[in-house]
Amino acid sequence: MENPLVSVICLCYNQARFVQEALDSVMTQSYDSIELIIVDDASSDGSQNEIDNWLSKHTGISFLPIKENLGSTVAFNQGLKLATGKYIIDLAADDILLADRIEKQVRFFEKQAKKVGVIYSNGTYISEVGEKLQTHFDKDRLMPYEGNIYENVIDTYFIPTPTMMMRKDVLDELNGYDESLAYEDFDFWVRSSRNWNYAYQPEVLTLIRKSDQSYSTSWYKQGDAQLHSTYLVCEKIRSINKSESEQMALIRRLQFELRQSAFSGNHKEFDCFYHLYKRLKQPSGFYRLLNALNKMKLDLSFVRRVYHKFRFG
Structure with a gap:
């Protein structure tokens, strides 16, 4: 061979x-x-x-x-x-x-x-x-x-x-x-x-x-350039998707990234993900609430800290 x-x-x-x-x-x-x-x-x-x-x-x-x-x-x-x-x-x-x-x-x-x-x-x-x-x-x-x-x-x-x-x-x-x-x-x-x-x-x-610290820092940090890159990739996905099931996969990805953005204090990126999400699906009450809190620029990172303390000690 x-x-x-x-x-x-x-x-x-x-x-x-x-x-x-x-x-x-x-x-x-x-x-x-x-x-x-x-x-x-x-x-x-x-x-x-x-x-x-x-x-x-x-x-x-x-x-x-x-x-x-x-x-x-x-x-x-x-x-x-x-x-x-x-x-x-x-x-x-x-x-x-x-x-x-x-x-x-x-x-x-x-x-x-x-x-x-x-x-x-x-x-x-x-x-x-x-x-x-x-x-x-x-x-x-x-x-x-x-x-x-x-x-x-x-x-x-x-x-x-x-x-x-x-x-x-x-x-x-x-x-x-x-x-x-x-x-x-x-x-x-x-x-x-x-x-x-x-x-x-x-x-x-x-x-x-x-x-x-890898296991306790899996969430994005404020101002993390990787998060905006993820948004840009999601825009690419929307443009090359060919089926309804692929669009549903993107919707699930966007829901995950919306939570990541909200609970890491990345307000600008949350807006980007939310506008893309709305083009694909009518947001549920939970994501409309996150959007309202994001517009108020509230710091929701305490949710992440509680999660990390519960999961990682």
């Missing part, structure tokens, strides 16, 4: 403590046909020095040190321009590939139909010090979807992004990540799944680093 080239784009931003471990996990793969491209998005914590020290011991690696912070979507696309592999892995500089990940994913991908553009697997979350926490699909509320997952990705979060391997053809077709957005995965899932199928590989192949 041929060994197609896999391009690993390792994107680093202020991950000096972890970047060498992430890079080592690429170099110790059981699969040989790998192209490693390192992109540092103007880190200020000494990450570039850590990368330089690591590169002094390795050859044949592409390194793109960016002088001013561009954001993850733009920085990734800079690395993508250098990639020549059939398959692409977007590796955060604090995550770790298990030693046989690329070999197993390539073998799995090569058996898929040409319509499959993205595969993903299970992953294990680890703490900042490397302690194993839990596996992604151990949660009862999460389940993997395969095939045409367009409606699923609108409706719910289920893909552990760091586990994905993508055909370069998919990224080329989409012109890479949308550089106008503050984050990439939701938009990528939506746009790619409109034309390509996904496949799930039921193995843990990646260790995904979570910060100490």
Whole structure:
């Protein structure tokens, strides 16, 4: 069986403590046909020095040190321009590939139909010090979807992004990540799944680093640029939806984002989501109430704090 080239784009931003471990996990793969491209998005914590020290011991690696912070979507696309592999892995500089990940994913991908553009697997979350926490699909509320997952990705979060391997053809077709957005995965899932199928590989192949506060900070912060990016993706979804069931999935997504916006004090984004929601559905009394409270610019973040205290202690 041929060994197609896999391009690993390792994107680093202020991950000096972890970047060498992430890079080592690429170099110790059981699969040989790998192209490693390192992109540092103007880190200020000494990450570039850590990368330089690591590169002094390795050859044949592409390194793109960016002088001013561009954001993850733009920085990734800079690395993508250098990639020549059939398959692409977007590796955060604090995550770790298990030693046989690329070999197993390539073998799995090569058996898929040409319509499959993205595969993903299970992953294990680890703490900042490397302690194993839990596996992604151990949660009862999460389940993997395969095939045409367009409606699923609108409706719910289920893909552990760091586990994905993508055909370069998919990224080329989409012109890479949308550089106008503050984050990439939701938009990528939506746009790619409109034309390509996904496949799930039921193995843990990646260790995904979570910060100490990750489990208690899943809500948006005030002024969070990611929330406005989510709104922009929802506008895209409305324009490319083709069926009533897809519109219903978008309505459920908007209801979720309205609650997120209201209870995180993001009044402007609430307005954006609410106006889009009204174009699709007559708001219920609950969402009309949230809208009235939002117009009064009331701080409802105490609801979130109570929720976090109840759930996380």
